[in-house]
Amino acid sequence: QLQLQESGPGLVKPSETLSLTCTVSGGSISSNSYYWGWIRQPPGKGLEWIGNIYYSGSTYYTPSLKSRVTISVDTSKNQFSLKLTSVTAADTAIYYCARELTGDDGGYFNYWGPGTLVTVSS
Amino acid sequence: DIQMTQSPSTLSASVGDRVTITCRANQSISSWLAWYQQKPGEAPKLLIYKASSLESGVPSRFSGSGSGTEFTLTISCLQPDDFATYYCQQYNTFQGLTFGGGTKVEIK
Numbered sequence: 501q502l503q504l505q506e507s508g509p510g511l512v513k514p515s516e517t518l519s520l521t522c523t524v525s526g527g528s529i530s531s532n533s534y535y536w537g538w539i540r541q542p543p544g545k546g547l548e549w550i551g552n553i554y555y556s557g558s559t560y561y562t563p564s565l566k567s568r569v570t571i572s573v574d575t576s577k578n579q580f581s582l583k584l585t586s587v588t589a590a591d592t593a594i595y596y597c598a599r600e601l602t603g604d605d606g607g608y609f610n611y612w613g614p615g616t617l618v619t620v621s622s
Numbered sequence: 623d624i625q626m627t628q629s630p631s632t633l634s635a636s637v638g639d640r641v642t643i644t645c646r647a648n649q650s651i652s653s654w655l656a657w658y659q660q661k662p663g664e665a666p667k668l669l670i671y672k673a674s675s676l677e678s679g680v681p682s683r684f685s686g687s688g689s690g691t692e693f694t695l696t697i698s699c700l701q702p703d704d705f706a707t708y709y710c711q712q713y714n715t716f717q718g719l720t721f722g723g724g725t726k727v728e729i730k
Contacts (some may be wrong), residue, residue, distance in 0.1 A: 537719075547658075547666065547709055549719040562718065563623070596665055605672055607713025608656035612665035 502526040504597050504613035512591075512620050518584040522597030522613060529578045530555040535600040536580045537609065538571060540593040543617075548593075552600055553580055587620045594618075624649055624712050628722035634730040641697040643725045645710035650690045654714045657686055657695045660724075661706045669708075670695065697727075705729055 508520035522536070529536060537552035551561035553571045561569050565584070573580040584591060594617050598609040625648040635641050645655065653673040658666035668677045670686035673693055683698040697704055710722040 546724045547711075547721040549711075549721065560718075598665075607654060607715075607719060608668060608671045608711060609658075609666070610668045610671075610677065612667075615665050 502611050504611060506595060506597050506613045506616040510617060510619060512587055512618060513622050514588055514620055515586055518587050518591060518618055520582045520595055522580050524578045530575050533602055535602055537598050537600045538582045539596045539598055542593045589620050592620045623718060624651060624714060624720050626710055626712055626720050626722040628710060628725050630725060632726045632728060634728050635700050636730045637700055637702055639700045641700050641727060643695045643708055645693045645722050647691045647712055651712045651714035653689045654712055655693050656711045658709045659706045666709060
């Protein structure tokens, strides 16, 4: 059974960089059938797609965050990571990692991590 | 950007009711639409993909329909476990995935 697990600091200071890692178990991150994505959800609000990465390293980011986001992959560790720079209180959210199907019918998420709350505060 | 609008934002219903949630896109997305269920404190769970395909393991009381710009999620006979928030998500282009604002289904 595939499992994803987010990890990283739960508290980040304003203007600093948010860094999270998603560890994938029960399956290989190097499959050509999937992208690996990050989605966030401010407390009590809706879902926002941040971006995704293929095992080869190719990435796509949402336009509103593109200047601040970097997603990377480490296939040797079966992990992918998120960095978000210059954070503000508006970046406070639950951050989810998820598996996204590729291919002609792909683009939706069929496995999610449990999520991790990141609070931006001094 | 493709914008997704869900209605209603909140829906009050009773066990056994038939419930319909609507999701509209501001441009055609063909059938590239998914529906998720999210319960408090949990990650979203995939229910429907490609507008009407039921994800494995999801009860058959859930169904999806629509194409182009208007889509619906129907729960044919609401069960206690179905009280949750539901989100649509378009994937017309994987370069810009977007979610609807959510519909909370609450107990009447």
